[in-house]
Amino acid sequence: MNSSTKEKIKEAIEDYCEGIEFLEFSRANFDAMINDIERIVEAERRSDTGWEAEFRGERNSFRGDME
Numbered sequence: 001m002n003s004s005t006k007e008k009i010k011e012a013i014e015d016y017c018e019g020i021e022f023l024e025f026s027r028a029n030f031d032a033m034i035n036d037i038e039r040i041v042e043a044e045r046r047s048d049t050g051w052e053a054e055f056r057g058e059r060n061s062f063r064g065d066m067e
Helices: 003-016 027-055
Strands: none
Touching: 003 027
Protein backbone atom coordinates (compact mmCIF):
# COMPACT_ATOMS: atom_id res chain seq x y z
CA MET A 1 0.00 0.00 0.00
CA ASN A 2 1.49 3.28 -1.04
CA SER A 3 1.57 6.48 1.01
CA SER A 4 -1.20 8.05 -1.07
CA THR A 5 -3.56 5.19 -0.18
CA LYS A 6 -2.61 5.40 3.48
CA GLU A 7 -3.31 9.12 3.44
CA LYS A 8 -6.73 8.55 1.85
CA ILE A 9 -7.60 5.98 4.53
CA LYS A 10 -6.40 8.34 7.26
CA GLU A 11 -8.55 11.13 5.87
CA ALA A 12 -11.58 8.82 5.62
CA ILE A 13 -11.20 7.88 9.29
CA GLU A 14 -10.67 11.49 10.37
CA ASP A 15 -13.84 12.53 8.51
CA TYR A 16 -15.85 10.40 10.93
CA CYS A 17 -13.90 11.24 14.08
CA GLU A 18 -13.76 14.05 16.59
CA GLY A 19 -10.93 15.00 18.89
CA ILE A 20 -7.40 16.27 18.69
CA GLU A 21 -5.14 13.79 20.44
CA PHE A 22 -7.52 10.84 20.75
CA LEU A 23 -10.03 10.32 17.96
CA GLU A 24 -13.55 9.20 18.81
CA PHE A 25 -16.31 8.27 16.42
CA SER A 26 -19.98 7.47 16.71
CA ARG A 27 -20.88 3.78 16.46
CA ALA A 28 -23.75 4.88 14.23
CA ASN A 29 -21.16 5.97 11.62
CA PHE A 30 -18.92 2.91 11.93
CA ASP A 31 -20.40 0.98 8.98
CA ALA A 32 -20.18 4.04 6.72
CA MET A 33 -16.55 4.59 7.73
CA ILE A 34 -15.69 0.94 7.01
CA ASN A 35 -17.45 1.16 3.62
CA ASP A 36 -15.40 4.23 2.71
CA ILE A 37 -12.17 2.44 3.66
CA GLU A 38 -13.19 -0.66 1.67
CA ARG A 39 -13.84 1.53 -1.41
CA ILE A 40 -10.39 3.11 -1.10
CA VAL A 41 -8.65 -0.27 -0.76
CA GLU A 42 -10.67 -1.82 -3.62
CA ALA A 43 -9.87 1.12 -5.90
CA GLU A 44 -6.16 0.70 -5.09
CA ARG A 45 -6.31 -3.04 -5.77
CA ARG A 46 -8.09 -2.54 -9.09
CA SER A 47 -5.57 0.13 -10.10
CA ASP A 48 -2.64 -2.14 -9.24
CA THR A 49 -4.19 -5.02 -11.18
CA GLY A 50 -4.74 -2.73 -14.17
CA TRP A 51 -1.17 -1.46 -14.13
CA GLU A 52 0.20 -5.00 -13.89
CA ALA A 53 -1.92 -6.10 -16.87
CA GLU A 54 -0.85 -3.06 -18.87
CA PHE A 55 2.79 -3.80 -18.09
CA ARG A 56 2.30 -7.31 -19.49
CA GLY A 57 0.74 -5.77 -22.61
CA GLU A 58 -2.77 -7.04 -21.92
CA ARG A 59 -5.91 -5.04 -22.56
CA ASN A 60 -8.00 -4.80 -19.43
CA SER A 61 -11.00 -3.08 -17.91
CA PHE A 62 -9.57 -2.64 -14.42
CA ARG A 63 -8.20 0.86 -15.00
CA GLY A 64 -10.88 3.45 -15.53
CA ASP A 65 -8.66 5.62 -17.72
CA MET A 66 -8.17 2.90 -20.35
CA GLU A 67 -10.67 2.29 -23.14
